[in-house]
Amino acid sequence: MNFSSGRVGQIPPYLFAEINKKKAEMINSGIDIIDLGIGDPDLPTPKHIVKKLMEETQDPGNLKYPSFVGCVEFKQAVADFYFREYGVHLDPDTEVLALIGSKEGIAHIVPTLIDPGDYVLIPDPSYPVYRMATLLANGQYHNMPLKKENNYQPDFDEIPKEVLECSKLMFLNYPGNPTAATVDLPFFKESIQFAQKHNIPIAHDSAYNMVTFDAYKAPSILQVEGAKEIAVEFGSLSKTYSMTGFRIGYVAGNREIIKALSILKSNTDTGQFTPIQKAAAYALNSDQSCVTQYNQVYKKRMTALLEGLKSIGVEVEPPKGSFFIWAPVPKGYTSAEFVTSVLEQTGVIITPGNAFGPSGEGYFRVSLSVPTERLYEAVNRIKQKLKSVVG
Ligand SMILES: *Cc1c(COP(=O)(O)O)cnc(C)c1O
Numbered sequence: 001m002n003f004s005s006g007r008v009g010q011i012p013p014y015l016f017a018e019i020n021k022k023k024a025e026m027i028n029s030g031i032d033i034i035d036l037g038i039g040d041p042d043l044p045t046p047k048h049i050v051k052k053l054m055e056e057t058q059d060p061g062n063l064k065y066p067s068f069v070g071c072v073e074f075k076q077a078v079a080d081f082y083f084r085e086y087g088v089h090l091d092p093d094t095e096v097l098a099l100i101g102s103k104e105g106i107a108h109i110v111p112t113l114i115d116p117g118d119y120v121l122i123p124d125p126s127y128p129v130y131r132m133a134t135l136l137a138n139g140q141y142h143n144m145p146l147k148k149e150n151n152y153q154p155d156f157d158e159i160p161k162e163v164l165e166c167s168k169l170m171f172l173n174y175p176g177n178p179t180a181a182t183v184d185l186p187f188f189k190e191s192i193q194f195a196q197k198h199n200i201p202i203a204h205d206s207a208y209n210m211v212t213f214d215a216y217k218a219p220s221i222l223q224v225e226g227a228k229e230i231a232v233e234f235g236s237l238s239k240t241y242s243m244t245g246f247r248i249g250y251v252a253g254n255r256e257i258i259k260a261l262s263i264l265k266s267n268t269d270t271g272q273f274t275p276i277q278k279a280a281a282y283a284l285n286s287d288q289s290c291v292t293q294y295n296q297v298y299k300k301r302m303t304a305l306l307e308g309l310k311s312i313g314v315e316v317e318p319p320k321g322s323f324f325i326w327a328p329v330p331k332g333y334t335s336a337e338f339v340t341s342v343l344e345q346t347g348v349i350i351t352p353g354n355a356f357g358p359s360g361e362g363y364f365r366v367s368l369s370v371p372t373e374r375l376y377e378a379v380n381r382i383k384q385k386l387k388s389v390v391g
Contacts, residue, residue: 007136023349034370034378037349039177039323041242041369043297046290049241052282056275066271069262070098070250077281078235078250086220094255095228097262100272102207102236102249103129105261106171108268109203109232109251111137112261114168121163121170123154125178125356125363127205130171142167145359152181156194167200175208175218175321178356178365182212182320185219192224192231201257202231207249208322210240210291213299216320222253232257239323240291241283248272248280298323301368301375308379309366312386323368326353335361346381 002009019037026033056062069075075092082088090096099105106129114120116138122130124143134141142163144154159167172191174183188204195202204221212218221231232253238244251258271277305325306318316327329338335352342348342364353363368375 007138010135011132019349019351022343026343026347031347033347033349034374034381035349036366036368036370036375036378037351039239039367039369040244041239041294041323042371043242043294043369045242045246046283048286049243049279049283053246053275053279056278059275062274062278064274066274066277068266068271070096070271071274071277071281073281074098074248074250074277077284078252081284082220082222082252086223088220088222090222090252091255095258096250096252097258097265098272098277099234099249099251100269101238101247102205102234102251104247104269105234105249105251105265106130106203106205107133107136108264109257109261110134110139110169112264113201113257114139117166118169119163119167121154121159121167121200122357123171123173123176124358125353125360126171126173127177128356130205131357139168140166143357143359146176146179146181147359151183152176152179153183153187156191164198164200167198170195170200170202171205172202172221173205173207175211175319177208177322178324178351178353178360178363179326180319180322180324181326182216182218185223188219188221188224188227192221192227195230196226200230201254203251204231204233206233207236207239209235211295211298211323212321213295213302213318214320218321228253228255230254237280237283242294243280243283246276246280248276297372298368301372304376304379305366305368308382311383325366325368326363327366328363329353335364339364342382342386345385346378348378348381 023033023035075096078096079090079092082090110133114137118139120134120139120141121144122141124145131141146152191202209218221227221233232251234251236249309327314327329335335354339350339352342350351365353360
């Protein structure tokens, strides 16, 4: 018996569900697996944030239905964050909306803006949710290839005219998952100009906005003059503060889009638990040294991993943001073959690039979100056991 709709039936298994199954099988057969596949920070949520959450749960008023649009403290904290970090003014009432994790908002913005048959412009490779949400909304997606020679930026001139005419939304994501690519403000200016010319709203996913290294600071698309007329930006507390389990994020920018999304959401969910929103507001408002400290940890791991890869002849430039490394597979391998070979030879899980879209073929992604000792162990195994494979 098949009870799923055509929409659900066409969705391939969730990428990480497949990988997790394989991992469980190998662990059961006694293999010591190091999972560099999934992007869930191992570093703990900073204590002051957890403490605030516990305090807020003691107030009975916080245990009722939350406000549909998010609590005032959280939305104000997001607006303050934008002013402090980017000099961008946001009206917390109309230009900020709380989300149950940014994934929820990314999935819901698609049916908010498109009708069946409409196109969504999607970076390729990218976070799978953009594509799957489009399929679930009976839309079509157009892959915009991200090529290394273009610094993993889409070439807007390559989008066919017929596609542009039916496009109702474009996703962008920098610092990027899986590419770890970063951009500077001129790229966002160009994107906004393009969006305005063709009247296509942009949803910029800034999940890694604060996970950056050395002197690099990731810009916000909302810094571009006129951006609020056509763009929204998704943000998340998940990666910055190791708060993935809290499920708290936001969308900021164009008020019409935010209003439309909030209509869909108010008929779907009833907002995030108020203590979580208040703890998230506290995270944004308090001392940010935990963020600097965590980024230094990622940077150190990245340096070790890049050195390990170099020893097997895989060279990549150090990323300026995100906790991923995106690298070409050695000559003679497909993504799937290389990933399987690494798993069999070393017990290290990495993600095949084509899992993020067809242009990811020939690449693999490594996540740096495992404890540093385990990462070093993975690097040792790569150095010792992989040389013979690729050499
Ligand atoms: C992790 C991630 C998200 C989702 O984050 P949540 O706020 O935890 O839902 C969104 N986009 C990208 C690119 C991510 O890597």
